[in-house]
Amino acid sequence: MKGYAEWINSRNIEGNVAECGVFRGDSAKFINRYFPNRKLYLCDTFEGFDYGDLQYEKGENNQSFNQSKFADQSFFAETGVDFVMSKMIYPEKVVIKKGYFPESVLDVKDRFCFVNLDMDLYIPMLNGLRFFGDKMVYNGCILLHDYFSDVFTGVRQAVDMFEQERGINIIKTPIGDGCSMALIRN
Template identity: 30%
Template sequence: MQAAECGVYRGHSLVACLRIARDLRVPVNFIGLDSFAGLPSLVEEDLKVAPENAPYRNKVLFDDTSFEAVNELVTSAGFADRAKLIRGFFVDTLPTLPETRYDFVNIDCDLYAPHIECLEYFYPKMNAGGIIFFDDYHSRDFPMAKSAIDKFLEDKPETLLHLRFGPEGTNHTKCYIEKL
């Protein structure tokens, strides 16, 4: 099984996915993509919907990580042979990936342009029945994720499915599509 995570940050969800796959005896190889330097610059679509008091309007968020720290986490969890980390912004790194088909992609990249970049790259490379999972669709902090996902899916046959967990909260409903 081939999988990818777009927006690795500190690596905890990547390692969690690898543990679940191991526990279910699903052989998986993950590509983890992240700048490891924080979010890219906002684009016009972000500024249209971003809350006025959002901290990312004035400073870079998620820059409190590093490639080395995430690589150490993946290695110490015993998954060095199952995960390859790729450093850089998606616009630069996605075109360098080897051509392959994917069964699972986790998109957790907060902003408009990165969502579009990831969807344009991975959607046509998904196997039928493959899952694209969206972390930020219902996020009040990053409403541009919903804007990007809705825009991309408007002419696609897949249905966006919602998965709720935990108590009522700001981001306790996630979404996904199953590729037809």
């Protein structure tokens, strides 16, 4: 992320940054550090998965997900806004969007140069693509966590559905961490 942020910042490319799926802020703190001059939207329930999203995922008969520890609604509940904010070195740049995504961001009209989508499940990841897809600046990057995961297979299904809805074919660029895919706006 550091190299990409330097590249974006050195070219004066416009746009703010966001993370959907923050949990304890361990990736958000790096986004905040490497994009010091941009507004950072942090979107999460800060209470774990939404019940409806989770039920949908289970109903998809996703065996590997159902057998994983993540199938418990409370798995990501051990967090909080104050805890996450304590990790930010530029807290004045952070806008917290606490609540169910995408309802929590319906007032956001910004353009974005970097978005990390890390919500694990089919429904929120599809909504993430729908919401940010049209808000990315030229050369902007959406990082899709878990695209190559064998457990969170809903992520790949969300990309398939997004491609189908838009009639597009996204070039799937692995970033080298074994699970994430970068989607660059051209």
